[in-house]
Amino acid sequence: MLWQVGGRTLGESTTEYRYKPVALSPAAFGALVAACRELLDDELAGFRTAESLDSYLGGTGLGAAKEMNLALTVLEYAPGGLLAATRFSRLPRADAAQVLRDWSRSGLGVRRQIHSALRQAARFIWFDRPEVWDAMGYDGPWVGR
Secondary structure, three states: OHHHHOOOOHHHOOOOOOOOOOOOOHHHHHHHHHHHHHHHOOHHHHHHHHHHHHHHHHOOOHHHHHHHHHHHHHHHHOEOEOOOOOOHHHOOHHHHHHHHHHHHOOOOHHHHHHHHHHHHHHHHHHOOOHHHHHHHOOOOOOOOO
């Protein structure tokens, strides 16, 4: 697994992200982007959601940042177990989606918890955005909007 630690940083990937993580390590942020992309089935939504979640964890969510960083690091470096040959953020989309499905049904409770936390956080953050409300036909919670 040590050979996985080196290599490309997030900015060297084929999709250039200019965002510098605040609360998460670059590897954990890469896993978060890939997970959100698959959980929301949209590349741009995945990045925007990961960016918002990292910003939250760097501010008011600071207490959860350490645990989220650890969970995402496990997902990044051991998506299929300790003998995984590829980091999660570098998997093809179909393989990343399969890893997340496998984790959601895993016999290991920790994997199920990580999947559940990522799924809930991604959906909560993405669907809290006013620009998403219009696409769904939701007028929002504000009176008179």
